[in-house]
Amino acid sequence: MQAADVMTPNVITVSPDATVREIAERLLANRISAVPVVDVDGGLLGIVSEGDLIRRAETETERRENWWLRVFATQDEEASKYVKEHGRLAREVMTRDVVTTTPTATLREIADLLERHHIKRLPVVDGGRLVGIVSRANILRGLIAAPDPQLKTASDDRKLREDVLKAISEQSGLVMPTIDAIVHDGVAQLWGLARSDARAKAAAVAAENVPGIRKVENHVRHVPGWYYGL
Numbered sequence: 001m002q003a004a005d006v007m008t009p010n011v012i013t014v015s016p017d018a019t020v021r022e023i024a025e026r027l028l029a030n031r032i033s034a035v036p037v038v039d040v041d042g043g044l045l046g047i048v049s050e051g052d053l054i055r056r057a058e059t060e061t062e063r064r065e066n067w068w069l070r071v072f073a074t075q076d077e078e079a080s081k082y083v084k085e086h087g088r089l090a091r092e093v094m095t096r097d098v099v100t101t102t103p104t105a106t107l108r109e110i111a112d113l114l115e116r117h118h119i120k121r122l123p124v125v126d127g128g129r130l131v132g133i134v135s136r137a138n139i140l141r142g143l144i145a146a147p148d149p150q151l152k153t154a155s156d157d158r159k160l161r162e163d164v165l166k167a168i169s170e171q172s173g174l175v176m177p178t179i180d181a182i183v184h185d186g187v188a189q190l191w192g193l194a195r196s197d198a199r200a201k202a203a204a205v206a207a208e209n210v211p212g213i214r215k216v217e218n219h220v221r222h223v224p225g226w227y228y229g230l
Helices: 020-030 067-072 075-086 107-117 136-145 155-171 197-208
Strands: 034-038 044-049 121-126 129-135 179-184 187-194 215-218
Touching: 020 034, 034 129, 044 121, 107 121, 107 136, 129 136, 136 179, 136 187, 155 179, 155 187, 155 197, 187 197, 197 215
Parallel strands: 187 215
Antiparallel strands: 034 044, 121 129, 179 187
16 A cells, blocks of 8 residues: 555645644644645645644743753754744744655555654655645554555555545535545545534445445544534
8 A cells, every 4th residue: 555545635734824823723623733834836835733832932831941951052943942932923833844755655664754753644745745644543544444465455446535535525515634535445444533423424325326336334433513623
């Protein structure tokens, strides 16, 4: 399997001019821990995570280091720290040196990158444009969908996955960031959250009606809307 087979394609993003408050609201509303920053053409500029916003002047959580630590800090380090704690826009607080991967990267390569850099997710970039994001959870879903490591996902399965996600989005009225799918050998596994059992079933029915899908395994959980901001 490759990144394109398991990645979340409908990525929630922000512009470089998004405010810190807007970013925090988006993270909470969608129950995500980070959001990529992209330009008008979809080019990846950086990423803002919960960690980037945890030390803020507004919440009086900025670092108050001992005087002897400040002695050894360079002026550039002090300036960067100030921007992180007081910056108002995504472009000011985002992490710029983002580790990325490509749609053709194998799950082994992705796992190696996640482990080596001690991160939870990787933006997937194709030709400089953000096309998806792959997380530890995506890899686990790929493991469940294809328990035999010798099996390779056919290109037909990849096209079916795109069709399933499109069908769920267009026909069932679900919020796409909360629903994901893995397709292997024509079997679609649905994962994520829905605010009612009816919507979870609607996702399954939408997938079942995609030509080429042989079976649907619905793992979508019913969670009340207030729980995750829907």
